[in-house]
Amino acid sequence: MSGVPVKLGSILSVCIVLYGIVYRQNYDVDERLAPVKEHLLFLESKNAVGKDEWQPKVALGYGACHDLFVNATSLLDYGELAGAPEHFNEISSKEEFLKSFTYFFKHGAAAERFVSNSKLYDDIVEEALKLSDTRWSIGGNAPLMAKRFQMEGWKVLLGAKMSNKLKSYIPENIKIVGGEENEVIKDDIHMILEYRADERFGVYKAPRANRYIVHNDENNPLLSSLEKFGEFLPDFNPNLLVISGLQMMDNYPFTSNQAVDLRAERLDLVKQQILSQPLHTLTHFEMASYVDLDLLKQLTSKLVPFVDSVGMNEQELTNLLSVLEFGKVSIVADSNPRVATALDQMRKTFLLIRENNKLNSSRRKLTRVHVHTLAYQAILTVKGSQWKRTEAAAAKASLTAHRYVCNDANINLEKSKLILDDSFSTTADNDKNRVFFEPSKPVACWSEVLDGDDVEICVAPVLICTEAQLTAGAGDNISAAGLVLQVEK
Template sequence: MAHWRGSACAGFLALAVGCVFLLEPELPGSVLRSLWSSLRLGPAPLPPGPLSPEGRLAAAWDALIVQPARRWRRVAVGVNACVDVVLSGVKLLQALGLSPGDGRDHPVLHSRRDLEEAFTHFMGKGAAAERFFSDKETFLDIAHIASEFPGAQHYVGGNAALIGQKFAADSDLKVLLCGPVGPKLHELLDDNVFVPPESLQEVDEFHLILEYLAGEEWGPFKAPHANRFIFSHDLSNGAMNMLEVFMSSLEEFQPDLVVLSGLHMMEGQSKELQRNRLLEVVTSISDIPTGIPVHLELASMTNRELMSSIVHQQVFPAVTSLGLNEQELLFLSQSASGPHASLSSWNGVPDIGMVSDILFWILKEHGRSKSRTSDLTRIHFHTLVYHILATVDGHWANQLAAVAAGARVAGTQACATETIDANRVSLRVPQEFMTSHSEAGSRIVLNPNKPVVEWHREGVSFHFTPVLVCKDPVRTVGLGDAISAEGLFYSEVYPGH
């Protein structure tokens, strides 16, 4: 009888401690384990659900990410597409017989040595970059070596194709992709992606993606973050050859969302071609019926004049939404004399208050207002450790879910997992930050249980969330495109906007 009572008592005590686990998940694990062991109930059980900040944040996201009331049905995406050949940058440079030199940026690559110096420059910073390789024969030679290299992988590439591929994962969505689609790319695309016959070509465009891991070394240089360096000799995408096919396909396809990318590919073109193409882009967008949002996805650029033209030649006012990362944001501000333009580069994690100031400036200077007829009302900013969605009030709904979904997909895609694995990701965002440096901003203290922070500034709403950064990323290419697509997927535009 005494033995039975002892067992029952232990059972009730175990139940009580279990309740403490459930009701006080933030209580330090050491306290709970101490309580358990003091009752001599054997080894402490694992708490129900992960107690780590990463686990709590992932669970909070899952609760916040809800479908919009009105979902997209048909999405048209254009105009850059290619095959990405992904491999180790250091191993390719070694295979090319190159040795470590001084890191130096080159806006355009003309030789193998230029490639080595530019790769080293960005690897040393742990920063992503994309460059045009001017010499066709040398590029084709490097591309052949890269493509045949042991371990080299072939993927869908190009912002438009990657965004289209991400949307196509939802079988309820119909996706149109216009871009230079060769046989290898066509084979790699999801069956749910429709490519008009005029977009098909006999030869693929190849982009070489040189990846490096956090801590990887090349000579005296050591990468602080995992990232990649991209280069190509891509004339079809560079001239935006598929723009007309894309625009002529829209009337028959009848999309309710249009996604445009590839403007950055024009950097290798003459100023005259750039100027004419941008005018054609603006004219084409203006022909899209009112009420159909147009999202512009930016990418790595070095040509300030081209970036300035994109901002000022009516491209920004013609589009409804923008997607960009920290390098593109600062380059945009430098090119158009925006806030914090004197900053030469970000020092580590981009300052959240500064980013917020630049996003606010873009929407105030180039976005929709009572005195301006611009269509621009939304910007999705993404960097390694956090995302911000900035929207002009009254035009977009479900942005809390959208920014959380964009951040969640960054963690799952980088780690190649279906859901966030709390053991494989880390929370690296500053624990507290200011929302502005241009004016008296608010001080925010991060709470993993409430991971989306919202603040407002003169008719602009900001939704901020950390990213759970994959500790050992499987693949970094296309993360920005997946993030923008996921954010758009969960976004809802109000009718008439």
């Protein structure tokens, strides 16, 4: 080829074409990411809270645990998987454990399961501790949300029984109540099996980063901090009460020969705790991964009709709607649902809970729904309610999703990507009703009328962290961040 003459113009033409391709690719990335980041940060900074003399106050229940983080594919051996992946409501054997994990892994879906076999659970923990990258942290919805609220400038009351060792993970200015003085407490341990996007487990590949949680709790299912927490609520007088951690009751073997349904009794006490709050104290229920239909029916009848707000991910939204609409459990859902699909589910869920408000003669009506997904945050609030700054809250939740998963306070565009489409339908029923994504003003908000009320819906894109460091606890931090900016004195 060296003897073949090549014209300079041809070389320049090729270089220009190649440069154009490379430049356009880089330009596309910069064009979307940089202005999105800039405007989200602007909305966050313009709406900071807890910086003056008045600090909002939040009370959160119930429970806490030690989280043991482990790389799922390092701990588990695909060669031991006998048969096809399968869903189980609870885990009683190694075979069920492997099948259940693989079932959710291949869907990239978060899950949390009770291990009824205590010896099996202890053996799994022992194996996990042999891995070099296993690490300990504090766990539980309430403590993780409490730390986020405190970080964002709130005063915090946390209802949880925990040992002094576990308390050392909590900032000192968070007030912890739940146990008696000098009480010896054995902390529950949750094992968090994490995996990254595109990670392989045998023939299966994870469509997104996520986690599978197993536990063998003894304290948390009984809501052991409930009464002590209630004693402190009147004097603390919170602006916001957060109810979380009730999924620990899911498939827990409450003693069956008791004359009283202990689980129902404990949930009735939670309901009374909610009802005892003045109406100016906003209440939020944090949804989680549930599979016990009886428990879900109890939650949707005893608790959900009496709160102002609910928060959940896309899988939990599908499950809650399925129970409200059809009385059935939905085990997995699309890990990256279309915006229109999630919004339609939000509307139906809102309206069904509003019906339950009326049926239960509740003094409160649902006025807020927050759904967080991999690609976007969607928050619905009733105009004229106590919830404020919905646009900024969606932005704050989006930024928190990136920061937490990347485990970095800074937003690094080299570790970011957007998968929200350039436009989306606000409902699957009408594809013409579209919102166009504007990178320089990325949070889209609009008004609708639902159940006779004017509502505002805001959708914010997530700068997805491409190098996930943390997955467990992301939802807790995102939900808390969404609430942070929405409460005013």
